[in-house]
Amino acid sequence: MRLSRYFLPVLKEVPKDAEIVSHRLMLRAGMIRQQASGLYAWLPLGYKVLRKIQNIIEEEQDRAGAIEMLMPTIQSADLWRESGRYDAYGKEMLRMKDRHDRDMLFGPTNEEVITDIFRASVRSYKQLPLNLYHVQWKFRDEIRPRFGTMRSREFLMKDAYSFDMNKEEARRSYYKMFVSYLRTYHRMGLTAIPMKAETGPIGGDLSHEFIVLADTGESGVFCHADMLEKTIPAFDVDYDGDLSPIVDDWTSLYAATEDMIDMEEFEREVPEDRRVAARGIEVGQVFYFGTKYSESMNATVTGPDGKEVAVHCGSYGIGLTRIVPALIEAFHDENGIIWPVSVAPFEAVILNLKSGQEACDSACDSLYEQLRNAGIDALYDDTGEGAGAKFSTADLIGIPYQLIIGPRGVKSGEAEIKHRASGERETIALDQVVTRLKELIEPERRDKI
């Protein structure tokens, strides 16, 4: 993409209403624009990141056996009356009427809709297990939206729903999502720790929140330091096999949010020098809720014994529009964002330090063409800005590799590659740039880790 033809409204000055670093940087890097309280437009650069995140989530959900679909944003109130949640949900649900005066709502979540779809089509235990998911916009009328897209009213969420014959089968479905989540965050470069979470009225041990540590996180969290060093299941993990050793390993060490913390237990189980007490951002939650909706909404299947049973369900959410700021909270410095390659809006940026000079232009044009052919997604700063401004913008928007092409280097047939994260630079012959860059970028795509 040529920057001169792109839409990247970067801000030099810090917008006054942005308090936390991710919100400030998202605004300054031209990723989002607020339209109203808790409502954001995703500008091209931000949307590219969102799409990258979505792709990773979809790949990992698919690997774990979940099946993608898409449900509507607007739902009928009738389904919610059936589950009993229409009155229970309160003011957080955005309600509206259609032209026939029917009660409608903007979905804050999709248990009712998916259960309705399930019961209409699934009759036999032979069709189980089933896990259906979608990535769709949700609306929750938060009392106080804040921190940009970290807590917005409209947000993009991946929500998966599993259906099983009984609790033990449901546990297997839960484990699949648990493992899939570990991999999903890992591929984005995030260290997300599963922590015991509230299970609501159902009880049991089957709910975990996935937390990324960050000073600006909204929850206080407590865990064993070794949780930060654990090995992530590999891409070829056998989802049809027994996942309990992995889950047992990941749940054997103490980890809980402030809502669930039992200080005595924490201090008993974790040696003092291994105790981590920090702030964290919740980037996902997995949850088993049994027959809560299947009973109230009559979602049953016929078992092998010919008897009808209500299916056991779980739901599994990842907030995509929250992961973006979570990533920035984790990866930034005083100059701007530092994207991991796997989620970067562009993998490299060509900085033409002297646009308009023929030698520089042709070297950059040629390089840009080569990068495209090599399958590297590059931004090409071909604008007339000064060198300093180009460096600053490149640092701000956080593209992992900067290819610096100036009259000095072009004369001697050389370019400079700057690694945004480390600041390291290497000088390299112009005709070697693409080869070298591929070498650097490909392992960092993390698609087969």
Next chain:
RNA sequence: CGGGGUAUAGCUCAGUCUGGUAGAGCACUGGUUUUGGGAACCAGGGGUCGCAUGUUCGAAUCCUGCUACCCCGACCA
């Protein structure tokens, strides 16, 4: 919803106390000179001062009402 605050150019803000018809920096447009870490100079364009009412010869400024947004708290992917 309770408490606190803000609203003036695309952005960050001054001007409001003490009423006299709107400014700065950055950004933008044209030109000249520049160009390896947010260039310089010259010349320009751009604002019904959040909305509505009232007071006044005259309101960004004073009164009243409203709206939007932000911060702290309770709630949440």
